[in-house]
Amino acid sequence: MLSSDVLIPKILAFFAGISVLTTVGIVFVLVFESIGFFREIPIWDFISGTKWTPLFSDPEFGVLPLITGTLLVTVIASIVAIPIGLGSAIYLSEYAQPKVRNVVKPILEILAGIPTIVYGFFALTFVTPVLKFIIPQTEIFNALSAGIVVGIMIIPIISSMSEDAMVAVPASLRNGAYALGSTKLEVAIKIVAPAALSGIIASFVLGLSRAIGETMIVTLAAGNLAHLSFNPLESIQTLTAYIVSVSSGDTRYGSIEYLTIYAVGITLFVMTLVMNILAGYISRKFREEY
Numbered sequence: 183m184l185s186s187d188v189l190i191p192k193i194l195a196f197f198a199g200i201s202v203l204t205t206v207g208i209v210f211v212l213v214f215e216s217i218g219f220f221r222e223i224p225i226w227d228f229i230s231g232t233k234w235t236p237l238f239s240d241p242e243f244g245v246l247p248l249i250t251g252t253l254l255v256t257v258i259a260s261i262v263a264i265p266i267g268l269g270s271a272i273y274l275s276e277y278a279q280p281k282v283r284n285v286v287k288p289i290l291e292i293l294a295g296i297p298t299i300v301y302g303f304f305a306l307t308f309v310t311p312v313l314k315f316i317i318p319q320t321e322i323f324n325a326l327s328a329g330i331v332v333g334i335m336i337i338p339i340i341s342s343m344s345e346d347a348m349v350a351v352p353a354s355l356r357n358g359a360y361a362l363g364s365t366k367l368e369v370a371i372k373i374v375a376p377a378a379l380s381g382i383i384a385s386f387v388l389g390l391s392r393a394i395g396e397t398m399i400v401t402l403a404a405g406n407l408a409h410l411s412f413n414p415l416e417s418i419q420t421l422t423a424y425i426v427s428v429s430s431g432d433t434r435y436g437s438i439e440y441l442t443i444y445a446v447g448i449t450l451f452v453m454t455l456v457m458n459i460l461a462g463y464i465s466r467k468f469r470e471e472y
Contacts, residue, residue: 212451215444222438228445234408234419236442237428243442245449247408251325251418252453255400258329258414259336259393264386266333267340268375271382274341275348276370287342294338302402305331310403319415323405326414331403332396336389343388347381348374380465387461391454397422421450 220228223243231244270290274283310327313320320326351374359369375382405417406427419427425443433440 209451212444212448215441216448219438219441219445223445232410234424236439237433241439245421245446247410248419248421248424248446249449249453250410250412251400251404251408252394252420252422252450254325254412254414254418255329255332255396255404255420256390256393258326259333260386260390262330262333263336263340263389263393267337267385267389268344268382270337270341271344271348271385272370272375274345276366276374287345290341291338293335294342296335298335298396298398299402301331301335302399305399305403313415317415321405321415321417323403323407323417324415325404325418328400328404329414332393332399335396335399336392339389339392340385343385344378344382347378347385350381351377383461383464387457391457394454394457395422395450397426401426421446 228243228245230246231242232246233242233244234247235242274287278286305327306323309330310320310322310324313324313327314322348370355373355377356369359373364373400420401423404420404423406419406423407417408419408424409416411418424446428439428443
């Protein structure tokens with residue numbers, strides 16, 4: 183009879199192994215299916231092409247419009263989410279009383295539990311009409327509306343993780359700064375935030391990775407027009423929106439059009455992988471240990 187000290191680590195190792203095997207399986211499927219696509223379409227043409235019309239009678243397989251659309255939505259989302267999320271974290275960790283924090287933080291995190299399709303309809307039926315009223319040339323489907331709502335969606339991720347990192351900073355650092363005459367704002371910006379930088383960067387990367395991989399909001403609000411444009415008022419298509427549109431269609435299994443799903447999927451995987459590697463490097467470089 184195995185004791186709990188022996189059995190529990192084995193069970194936990196089994197669960198960890200499942201996670202690793204799942205990741206390996208996903209990567210294997212993406213790579214295996216993408217090989218069939220890149221046998222017919224050169225990788226350079228796929229990466230550098232400026233036209234994406236795989237379902238047209240004269241198909242073009244340049245993924246750059248989808249990458250541009252994805253990055254455009256992500257940049258808009260980061261402009262919305264990073265200042266608000268970081269500001270909320272600073273308030274909760276440095277200014278809010280415990281009773282206020284215990285109320286505000288759960289309410290803020292409720293945003294993370296709202297289904298993304300609800301966010302999508304919110305963007306289409308509320309945010310877009312407001313934008314059209316302010317900027318009349320805004321199209322019905324546009325990157326700005328989708329980016330704003332994606333930014334709202336990832337605020338809880340950035341705020342919660344950043345606040346946890348700031349709370350973990352030792353009180354002795356704060357007390358030392360106060361003893362030298364620093365104000366609360368100076369302590370928050372010049373002492374606490376730099377000390378918690380690795381955790382804050384991790385929250386940014388997780389939030390932006392979530393934005394890059396968002397599907398329903400961009401499908402409903404940003405449109406399905408894959409063209410190379412940096413104008414946030416125009417309709418665009420993202421990598422995830424394309425996958426949804428093709429997966430729900432009548433594309434023949436095994437065709438080159440079908441294989442574009444995996445080619446786009448591995449492109450999305452590489453983008454998020456690069457982001458995580460970069461974040462890991464920055465976190466290690468600026469990590470503070472106490």
